[in-house]
Amino acid sequence: MNSLHLILSNLRYFAPAWVFASLNIMVGTWVLYIPYVKDKLSIDDSQLGIALLCFGMGTLTMIPISSKIISLIGLGKTTLFGITLFSVLFLAPIVASSYVLLCITLYLVGLMACLTDVAMNALVSEIEQEDRVHIMSASHGFFSLGGVLGAGIGSVVITYFEVPLTHMLLAMSGVVVTNLLIAKSYLNIKGKKAERAANSFNLKLLRPLLGLTIIAFLIMGSEGAIEHWSKLYLQDVVNVLSESTAGLGFVAFSATMTLGRFFGDAVSKRFGPLAIIIGGCLISVAGFLAVLTTGLVASIFGFGLIGLGFSVIIPELFRLAGKTEGISAAEGISFVAGFGYVGFLVSPAFLGFLSDIGTLTLSFTALLITTSVAMLTTLFLKRRSV
Template sequence: MQSLVLILSKFRYFAPAWVFTSLNILIATWVLYIPTIKNKLVLDDGQVGIALFCIAAGTLSMVPFSSIIIKRLGLGKTTFAGIVVFSLVFLFPFVASSYVLLCLALYVVGLFACLTDVAMNALVSEIETNDEVHFMSAAHGFFSLGGVIGAGIGTLIITYFKIPLHHILAASILVIITNVLLLKNYINIKGKQVTREKNKFNIKLLRPLLGLTIIAFLIMGGEGAVEHWSKLYLLDIVKVSTDKIAGYGFVAFSVTMTIGRFFGDAISSRFGARKLIIASCLIAIIGLIGVLLADFTIALIGFAFVGLGFSVVIPELFRLAGKSKEVSPAEGISFVAGFGYVGFLISPAFLGWLSKQYDLSISFTAILIGVAIAMTIMLFFNKKL
């Protein structure tokens, strides 16, 4: 909670945290209109899945270029440029007149989602190092807050927007104006430069981050799966009576994830990132076991444990990636974050296919196995972290 107080007490820390919030305000607003765009273009679920995968393709495409852009522009300028351009390109999916144009628009969205995400995480990592403070986890808590603002408030005001484009345009204007007002607090931060022989980058330099990348892929894959399948799991496997009650699983997951992120920095500074990630994976495993017991009350508690367990893993992975000695924070975070977000976007489709072959309990068992693998990697292969 100290990191939350830190963010709220100084604009130097609040400004980059607000970029996290801004990113998810736009994403959550887009999610509200996926069914509308699906009906507008007369798409089936498979086509929607492919369109959403285009975001992952864009994200992956930007991974090798994000650190180059950051090196040339600096962390502060790239962060600001990223969120502004992201705000503008997110208008394109709302005006796409065909399926092909929708896919192209979402691909471009993925490009700038990755660039913004890498830049803002590297920016926080740089400020943490320079000021000797911890607020990476709380900054990710602000990302969760953005989802609450975008989806929660967006749901309340959606009836006032007869045209979806007007809603996303209003959200984009809000994001751009607020970030312009906060810009001066981080615009001149350039970031750490890594000096290498002949100034050449070699992919082998990222080898120490491979374990972190696999963990990010598995944990963010689990996050994406819970977000998409928790409601159906409670309906089909636990046999809850109504859609409203079935939604409580994801609510429990989201609430504990947000709370956990606001407390994660203090725990990390005391016990270290490695121990915190191992403990968090163990908490998530306990939660998933509860979910698989298929009793509503226990499953609900289980989803809460999963959210708490997942809450700090990704912020801590980014913190570790940003401190790598062989590469710059931008290079390390882009590598870990890029593949992590690919996991987040493709896991729902894979687990959906798995559930068709068997059932959703098998899909959630796969999530449990993935978390166990992540914990094992951190336990045995990253002892120096």
């Protein structure tokens, strides 16, 4: 918890952590209105999946050019520019009047999501190196906290907004204003150290990092799927009629993930990375089984278990990747994170296609299977390391 104390007691550390939270506040608010957009445009799950894939395509488009933008205008300025434009652009999908416009606007949002994500992680990395502190895990905890704030508060107040755009406007205004007020603490950071680390992506690393890469792809893919489909699952499969109640699955997922990430370092120190990943997968499998019972309380509890299990997996994968023999920490972490992020982006569309073939029950059964595969892969790695 020392890293959390550092963040809460020093604006230099809190300001970039708040960017992490801000990104997911907007996503968490958007998630509440995915069913509304789907009904307004009269599209099916497969079409919605393609629209969400456009978000992913925007992100993938930005990956090769994000470092150039950072180099041009500076790391701190890119972070503020990214979160501001990302928040403003997220108003567009809510008001899109056609399916084509929805796809275009989500693509544009994806561009800024990637730029912000790369910049904020590099910013924290730069500050860690300059100040010799460790705040990355806790900063990711703030990302999960943002989901709790966006979807949690949003689920409570959603019934008071007759026009969804009003809700998104309030969320956007809060995010933009708060970031503008506190960004001065990092605005002039250029980011040379973080920039060098970001350029270390090399496909030759696939062989030594294959197992970790598979796990990252599967687990982050499941995270992305739950983020976009949890509310629709509660509405379409569990038959929840209340807008506020239907958002509680994602709230539970984000809340337990937040807690897990704030306390995960201490647990890892005691049991070790591979054991923690196996335990996290087991907890998540139990969570998926609870979700698939299709009972309201069991499903919400299940989403909470999944969030708790997933919370410790990605940080531990990064820890292992950074310690892989013959590979620098920057190379290992950026490579595993890159493939994990691809999984995060493509999984929502994949679930949409599965749902169109069968139902969302089939989609969440697939997530149960992928989590089990991740656990088996970790067991293999553990046996090989003995």
